[in-house]
Amino acid sequence: MPEPIESPHKGHCVTINNRSRTRITGVLDVISFDTEEIVLETEEGRMQITGSALQVKQLAIESGTVEIEGRPDTIQYTETRKSGANNGSVLSRFFR
Numbered sequence: 001m002p003e004p005i006e007s008p009h010k011g012h013c014v015t016i017n018n019r020s021r022t023r024i025t026g027v028l029d030v031i032s033f034d035t036e037e038i039v040l041e042t043e044e045g046r047m048q049i050t051g052s053a054l055q056v057k058q059l060a061i062e063s064g065t066v067e068i069e070g071r072p073d074t075i076q077y078t079e080t081r082k083s084g085a086n087n088g089s090v091l092s093r094f095f096r
Helices: 090-094
Strands: 013-017 021-025 027-033 037-042 045-060 065-080
């Protein structure tokens, strides 16, 4: 089983303001992005954001922060860092 990647950043947080500006911390890498989908590698696993008119406005990998403008429709974790397996929906992970 692969060892988890250690990050210099501590903490993963997603903040959405007025469903038009999104700030994400704990970002390790930007896998891909276009106006309808952004895929990030975060401290909690791979995150897929889909929506419309999405734009990466600020990217600071050194501090682990990404700021996005546009209308997000879904935010989904597609892989988890802790086990490498899908551990259920995002909501089920919040209420453990």
